Amino acid sequence: MLHKSLEKSGAGFALPRQATLGSCPVERDLGVRTSPRAGRSLYTHHSDDREGMKVGLKVGQRLKSMVCSTEIMVITAPDGEIQLTCGGAQMTDGEGNGEGDSVHPDHASGSTIGKRYVSKVGDLEILCVKPGEGSLAVGDVALNLKDAKKLPKTD
Amino acid sequence: MMLLEMAASGYADRAAFIDAEAGTSITYQQLFGAAGVAAKAVQLSGASRLAMLDVSSLATPIGLFASGWAGVPYVPLNYRLTDEEIAGLLGRIKPVKLVTEPHRMPEFESATDVIAQTRNDFLESARSGGDVADPWSMDPEETAVLLFTSGTTGAPKAAVLRHKHLVSYILGSVEFMSAEEDDAALVCVPPYHVAGIAAMLSSVYAGRRVVQLANFTAPSWIELARTEKITTAFVVPTMLVRIIDALEGEAPLPHLQSLAYGGGRMPLSIIKRAMELMPDTDFSNAYGLTETSSTITVLGPEEHRAAVDSTEAEVQRRLVSVGVALPGIEVEIRDEAGRLLQAGERGEIYVRGEQVSGEYEGRGSVIDDDGWFPTRDAGFLDPEGYLFLDGRADDVIVRGGENFSPGEIEDVLLEHDAVADVAVAGVASEQWGEVVIAAVVLQGEATVEELQVWVKDHLRSSRVPERIQFWDELPYTETGKLLRRVVKARFL
Numbered sequence: 336m337l338h339k340s341l342e343k344s345g346a347g348f349a350l351p352r353q354a355t356l357g358s359c360p361v362e363r364d365l366g367v368r369t370s371p372r373a374g375r376s377l378y379t380h381h382s383d384d385r386e387g388m389k390v391g392l393k394v395g396q397r398l399k400s401m402v403c404s405t406e407i408m409v410i411t412a413p414d415g416e417i418q419l420t421c422g423g424a425q426m427t428d429g430e431g432n433g434e435g436d437s438v439h440p441d442h443a444s445g446s447t448i449g450k451r452y453v454s455k456v457g458d459l460e461i462l463c464v465k466p467g468e469g470s471l472a473v474g475d476v477a478l479n480l481k482d483a484k485k486l487p488k489t490d
Numbered sequence: 491m492m493l494l495e496m497a498a499s500g501y502a503d504r505a506a507f508i509d510a511e512a513g514t515s516i517t518y519q520q521l522f523g524a525a526g527v528a529a530k531a532v533q534l535s536g537a538s539r540l541a542m543l544d545v546s547s548l549a550t551p552i553g554l555f556a557s558g559w560a561g562v563p564y565v566p567l568n569y570r571l572t573d574e575e576i577a578g579l580l581g582r583i584k585p586v587k588l589v590t591e592p593h594r595m596p597e598f599e600s601a602t603d604v605i606a607q608t609r610n611d612f613l614e615s616a617r618s619g620g621d622v623a624d625p626w627s628m629d630p631e632e633t634a635v636l637l638f639t640s641g642t643t644g645a646p647k648a649a650v651l652r653h654k655h656l657v658s659y660i661l662g663s664v665e666f667m668s669a670e671e672d673d674a675a676l677v678c679v680p681p682y683h684v685a686g687i688a689a690m691l692s693s694v695y696a697g698r699r700v701v702q703l704a705n706f707t708a709p710s711w712i713e714l715a716r717t718e719k720i721t722t723a724f725v726v727p728t729m730l731v732r733i734i735d736a737l738e739g740e741a742p743l744p745h746l747q748s749l750a751y752g753g754g755r756m757p758l759s760i761i762k763r764a765m766e767l768m769p770d771t772d773f774s775n776a777y778g779l780t781e782t783s784s785t786i787t788v789l790g791p792e793e794h795r796a797a798v799d800s801t802e803a804e805v806q807r808r809l810v811s812v813g814v815a816l817p818g819i820e821v822e823i824r825d826e827a828g829r830l831l832q833a834g835e836r837g838e839i840y841v842r843g844e845q846v847s848g849e850y851e852g853r854g855s856v857i858d859d860d861g862w863f864p865t866r867d868a869g870f871l872d873p874e875g876y877l878f879l880d881g882r883a884d885d886v887i888v889r890g891g892e893n894f895s896p897g898e899i900e901d902v903l904l905e906h907d908a909v910a911d912v913a914v915a916g917v918a919s920e921q922w923g924e925v926v927i928a929a930v931v932l933q934g935e936a937t938v939e940e941l942q943v944w945v946k947d948h949l950r951s952s953r954v955p956e957r958i959q960f961w962d963e964l965p966y967t968e969t970g971k972l973l974r975r976v977v978k979a980r981f982l
Contacts, residue, residue, distance in 0.1 A: 394844075395630050395654060395657075397628060408492070410661060448496055448499060448500055448666065449496060449500060449665070449666025449667050450666070462661065462666075464492055464495075464496055465496075465499070466499075
């Protein structure tokens, strides 16, 4: 039985040379939304409301799924802002929602604990720290499972 | 704590740690629970740090994770220090909860701000299944570990390692749950050695059982390697010397897939002999510092074998290198002025990477504006990026206006058949500024003159040790570091 851990919002690894682009906390103030569907809460899930905000990610940032129990940590973050989703819904750095609405069938292949997921060009790498039914994607494009490379034994 | 939480989730009932001397063990799930209970006790005590002054035991990993959970730094202390030195260190980290051996308890009975507990009491209450502490903070900037580094002058500095450094190091070098069910790591370095901490964390994340040997002797190490079917281990070079000595003529260790070493210079003859005695074992040389969360460069098993099998001097030489930088790590060599040097040029080793801390408590960071950390180690890179060590930058000998390192003279002397080990240093001289001296451990017959001629023939006359003494052994720390200043002192 594992202990639920609280998350400090906005916590992330701040590297001296890493540019932090954009702010990460998901805004509930609808006025900040860039989506054309202004007026709809991000946390209302409709089958066609899969658009969310594009945000900048920080290395070390922890994010939670809004529709399943998946939790991730950002290992490599791309420049610029992207829309990171799990189970088809925007991920949040606030309280997750494991009991939320169902995972979108197009994004339901699951996330496995300890596995790394990467974008095609490799500018985004995610570590799954808690498993769940939803699978990870940037916009509509699913992330790929990274090959577990042979790392040199050091200890 | 994230690493342990994932482990407890992924493989809860696997054995995590085994204390070979005490005959006790703990699973990942139990370790998680014990860490939570111990964390609560730490928080209730009001301590600002959790210090451990003891040999390895199950309390070691419990203490490491409990402090992370409680949000206070973990401070393993060197139990070989004098009482006075220990008191001095404790004074710097008060109010502190201290877990220690029973015989030390009277010392702390009346100590203010040192809440002392014996290791067994700590273990018993942690494993008793009480309330766990509140959820841990996820702040990667929090200090995870404070490690006092032995300074040659002045008080020891407390190297600061934050959670972000350790997690970065682990995630950069270990895949989650990558260990096989039968894998087992033997940890015999003291708990205050950064390599021991790194080994615990990487084993937890890989799901590899750790067998702890609290008090190293070669026979008990070998015995344990056999009975526990150890598949991987880390030793310092002085330990490997004793292990291969004890293994001569004995049956091999068929389960030992990999043996990593580091923490000090590995003599060429020793590593060659080790590879001959254990041909099926993969050897790795890991170079790193406390301040860099341990390993930053590795000479891997393929490179060991390539060096031994090669006929090219350039490749053969790599057997005494410490390999190439780990992914995510950059290494540079610079001169005293900070100017970047080319391959083959000797200077100070600088390193940059996410796992590098370079910060000391109360002194800030020594990292420069571009993120580079000066290691104070001397060395050079070969054209392929292999790093060769050359002692500490401070050990440079300045004789008659020439600067050179003890390392090149030591390397040359080690090539002499009769020399088993050697330490070279500079001592003050009116005429020259400094002159070269050497302490030699023999494994055959040689005279002072013979060795002096040897150095003159292989290097040049300015490098010849003016005085040579023959000793039974050289002074090393428990972490495998040569105590050059002790050598120097005996020549005065």
